[in-house]
Amino acid sequence: MCLAVPMEVVRIEGSSGLVRSSGLELEVGLDLLEEVQVGDYVIVHAGYAIQAVPADEAKETLAIFDRLFEGGLRI
Amino acid sequence: MIVIGHGAGGRLTHELVERHFLKPLQNPALSAMLDSGCVGDLAMTTDAFVVTPRFFPGGDLGRLAVAGTVNDLVAVGAIPIGLCAAFILEEGLALEELDRLVASMAATAREAGVEVVAGDTKVVPRGACDGAFITTSGVGRLDPGFRPEPARIQTGDAVLVTGTLADHGVAVMACREGLRLGGELRSDVAPLRVLVDALRDADLEVHAMRDPTRGGAAQCLFELAQGAQRRVVLREQAIPVAAPVRAACELLGLDPLYVANEGKLMVVLPEAQAEQAVALLRAQPLGAHAAIIGQVEDGTPGCELITALGGRRSLRMASGELLPRIC
Amino acid sequence: MNEAQALLAQLAEWGGPPLTFMEVCGTHTMAAARAGLRTLLPERVRLISGPGCPVCVTPVGFIDHALALAQQHDVILATFGDLMRVPGSQRGGGAAPPSLQRAKAGGADVRVVYSPLGALALARAEREREVVFLGVGFETTTPTVAAAVLQAAREGLDNFSVLGAHKTIPEAMDALATSDELRVDGFLCPGHVSVILGPEVYAPLVEQRGVPCAIAGFETVEILRGLAAMVAQIEAGQPRVDNCYMGAVRAGGNPKARSIAAQVFTQVDSTWRGLGVIPQSGLEIAPAYAAHDAARRFQVELAAPVEPKGCRCGDVLRGVLDPADCALFGRACTPEAPQGACMVSSEGSCAARYHYTEGEGS
Numbered sequence: 001m002c003l004a005v006p007m008e009v010v011r012i013e014g015s016s017g018l019v020r021s022s023g024l025e026l027e028v029g030l031d032l033l034e035e036v037q038v039g040d041y042v043i044v045h046a047g048y049a050i051q052a053v054p055a056d057e058a059k060e061t062l063a064i065f066d067r068l069f070e071g072g073l074r075i
Numbered sequence: 076m077i078v079i080g081h082g083a084g085g086r087l088t089h090e091l092v093e094r095h096f097l098k099p100l101q102n103p104a105l106s107a108m109l110d111s112g113c114v115g116d117l118a119m120t121t122d123a124f125v126v127t128p129r130f131f132p133g134g135d136l137g138r139l140a141v142a143g144t145v146n147d148l149v150a151v152g153a154i155p156i157g158l159c160a161a162f163i164l165e166e167g168l169a170l171e172e173l174d175r176l177v178a179s180m181a182a183t184a185r186e187a188g189v190e191v192v193a194g195d196t197k198v199v200p201r202g203a204c205d206g207a208f209i210t211t212s213g214v215g216r217l218d219p220g221f222r223p224e225p226a227r228i229q230t231g232d233a234v235l236v237t238g239t240l241a242d243h244g245v246a247v248m249a250c251r252e253g254l255r256l257g258g259e260l261r262s263d264v265a266p267l268r269v270l271v272d273a274l275r276d277a278d279l280e281v282h283a284m285r286d287p288t289r290g291g292a293a294q295c296l297f298e299l300a301q302g303a304q305r306r307v308v309l310r311e312q313a314i315p316v317a318a319p320v321r322a323a324c325e326l327l328g329l330d331p332l333y334v335a336n337e338g339k340l341m342v343v344l345p346e347a348q349a350e351q352a353v354a355l356l357r358a359q360p361l362g363a364h365a366a367i368i369g370q371v372e373d374g375t376p377g378c379e380l381i382t383a384l385g386g387r388r389s390l391r392m393a394s395g396e397l398l399p400r401i402c
Numbered sequence: 403m404n405e406a407q408a409l410l411a412q413l414a415e416w417g418g419p420p421l422t423f424m425e426v427c428g429t430h431t432m433a434a435a436r437a438g439l440r441t442l443l444p445e446r447v448r449l450i451s452g453p454g455c456p457v458c459v460t461p462v463g464f465i466d467h468a469l470a471l472a473q474q475h476d477v478i479l480a481t482f483g484d485l486m487r488v489p490g491s492q493r494g495g496g497a498a499p500p501s502l503q504r505a506k507a508g509g510a511d512v513r514v515v516y517s518p519l520g521a522l523a524l525a526r527a528e529r530e531r532e533v534v535f536l537g538v539g540f541e542t543t544t545p546t547v548a549a550a551v552l553q554a555a556r557e558g559l560d561n562f563s564v565l566g567a568h569k570t571i572p573e574a575m576d577a578l579a580t581s582d583e584l585r586v587d588g589f590l591c592p593g594h595v596s597v598i599l600g601p602e603v604y605a606p607l608v609e610q611r612g613v614p615c616a617i618a619g620f621e622t623v624e625i626l627r628g629l630a631a632m633v634a635q636i637e638a639g640q641p642r643v644d645n646c647y648m649g650a651v652r653a654g655g656n657p658k659a660r661s662i663a664a665q666v667f668t669q670v671d672s673t674w675r676g677l678g679v680i681p682q683s684g685l686e687i688a689p690a691y692a693a694h695d696a697a698r699r700f701q702v703e704l705a706a707p708v709e710p711k712g713c714r715c716g717d718v719l720r721g722v723l724d725p726a727d728c729a730l731f732g733r734a735c736t737p738e739a740p741q742g743a744c745m746v747s748s749e750g751s752c753a754a755r756y757h758y759t760e761g762e763g764s
Contacts, residue, residue: 004593004619004620004621004650006649006650029517029519029546029549031549031552031553031662032545032546032549032656032658032659032662033656033658033659034658043594043597043650045542045543045546045594046482046516046517046518046539046542046543046546047516047517047518047519047520047546048517048519048545048546048549050542050545050546050594050597050598050656050659051597051598051650051652051656053649053650054649057648057649058649060649061649065621
């Protein structure tokens with residue numbers, strides 16, 4: 001239920017958000033975070049966003065993941 | 076009693092088949108446990124399709140029913156002659172849905188260059204089956220010059236996959252179980268006759284092929300390794316998995332190597348022909364991400380993986396139904 | 403040479419006494435096993451698994467209770483997939499121990515969900531049925547269950563309740579740090595639990611117990627960074643909490659998540675398989691939310707639970723027994739026929755070892 005990679009919030013409807021990462025989208029509960037906005041990045045666990053990560057740090061993490069999987073377990 | 080794990084394609088399925096089917100039915104073609112039963116110059120195969128939901132991103136039950144059986148024929152090198160299809164339909168199923176499924180079967184059959192030449196329909200009362208189950212059987216003609224089977228695998232052979240792993244299982248899981256997962260997940264379900272023809276027409280010495288369905292690539296390779304009495308060694312970094320599928324597997328606690336595929340083949344052939352095979356496969360849309368993922372070695376029959384860091388770990392038989400984890 | 407290889411080389415340079423680091427996070431257990439770290443780490447730097455699998459440390463009576471609910475009250479049991487094959491203890495004359503999986507095969511209404519939100523959705527869709535969510539987990543999962551309970555209360559979903567067995571990990575870490583059985587030279591701290599709690603929560607382990615700590619992410623290189631950080635602490639003679647999972651783990655953690663959890667749950671003493679009773683390490687649903695507490699809502703007849711004979715889950719969870727050294731491992735205890743939870747939970751140490759044994763594969 002954990003995804004180590006931060007996911008980008010692309011839509012918010014009440015306490016529910018649509019997040020996306022690596023071409024995967026899912027709906028998560030936002031109850032555990034204050035003031036989430038579209039464009040924020042979040043860590044997801046068991047269907048909820050559990051932490052917000054600043055966009056610049058998230059993008060850095062995503063870049064690291066891309067390099068880690070270069071040529072292998074990711075295309 | 077039968078438990079759901081018996082249907083997962085792994086250890087429990089194997090035990091069930093060995094104890095409850097192979098023993099009473101006893102015959103060489105069956106015991107060979109290839110994708111098709113080979114008798115004389117004919118290959119015969121059958122598969123029941125009970126996927127739910129019946130429509131999923133990238134495919135449906137109808138397409139699956141045709142592609143799955145075609146793939147079982149071409150995996151043993153057979154040229155498909157024809158298919159039969161038996162339908163078990165639940166009272167209350169909408170005719171429009173039946174029409175969609177059959178249209179999909181027709182289109183997939185055309186794509187595979189094969190025809191459905193016989194069929195049967197049964198209707199059961201509401202609740203006695205889940206909507207629609209389709210069983211397809213296929214007959215093919217064996218080509219004496221092209222008879223891939225595990226016993227032909229040699230030490231030093233290359234192990235190829237025709238594309239990305241885990242697409243089908245993840246796509247189906249994602250839209251089942253109320254997961255609210257979406258994005259670019261799409262089943263890979265497709266008939267692979269065109270890929271096998273490309274390899275055959277190039278006169279490649281394909282030693283073995285198998286389609287990695289239930290139990291995933293790991294289960295499939297484990298079976299090939301057992302049949303060859305050799306060791307299949309994979310390189311983790313070489314295994315193609317699409318980014319959204321990798322993310323979904325991480326989210327759901329799944330190992331992509333154990334998730335079902337319905338439009339892929341594992342191909343084992345001499346190392347010297349591997350690059351050519353990859354080039355031929357990549358020239359086809361269905362083989363766009365073909366890759367060499369390992370090799371065959373001497374050793375205890377089984378399957379293992381060399382991790383990115385150079386560690387080695389074994390790939391056991393799939394066990395039971397894939398269950399995701401709490402983190 | 404990439405960073406991971408460089409870190410391994412760095413660890414290999416440790417010339418001091420053998421070090422035993424312990425991870426207490428099921429995701430770390432699996433990640434380390436999957437990467438084959440055991441064979442790659444130098445002899446003097448060991449990483450062992452502790453009680454990081456919440457399903458594994460939950461006493462067997464929880465499964466018995468869940469099964470009794472399904473059988474005596476015809477509820478819909480909504481559960482994470484992890485619990486499905488965990489054996490219960492009430493065999494009742496059958497050859498195989500009961501489990502949620504077997505109960506489902508026998509007709510009980512058991513449904514796998516991936517989030518407490520899935521259980522809520524079931525409760526909305528089936529208002530005439532009772533839905534019981536099996537709540538197991540540490541501090542990452544607890545707030546999600548709490549949020550679901552609050553949501554149920556807001557919506558008046560009176561048919562939604564939770565059978566809870568949540569636990570908190572820092573108290574267990576302290577018990578392990580003070581144990582006579584085993585010397586823990588440092589804790590690889592759980593990634594997502596730390597997201598919720600913040601790095602500060604491990605300060606007492608450092609200050610009072612002098613144990614090095616490093617919070618790590620889940621990729622192999624991140625785990626290696628954590629180990630290297632602790633070796634550096636030991637070399638400098640300065641234990642501290644190194645946050646090697648920056649970005650996700652922030653100072654203060656997630657206060658809102660903690661507050662939601664505190665609203666719904668109260669701390670109680672709790673029994674951990676293998677560790678016995680650890681004070682204030684468990685969570686019970688607060689009286690204000692009793693209507694959503696399945697333990698209070700439903701009366702069940704329960705026989706005394708019996709831990710499986712010969713099962714050494716407890717020793718494995720305390721880090722004093724390597725799974726492969728258990729006499730039952732791979733013989734009487736396999737994922738298809740498990741004796742204890744450690745072999746079937748997807749985060750169990752025994753399951754990790756069984757699935758990812760280096761070398762042989764038959």
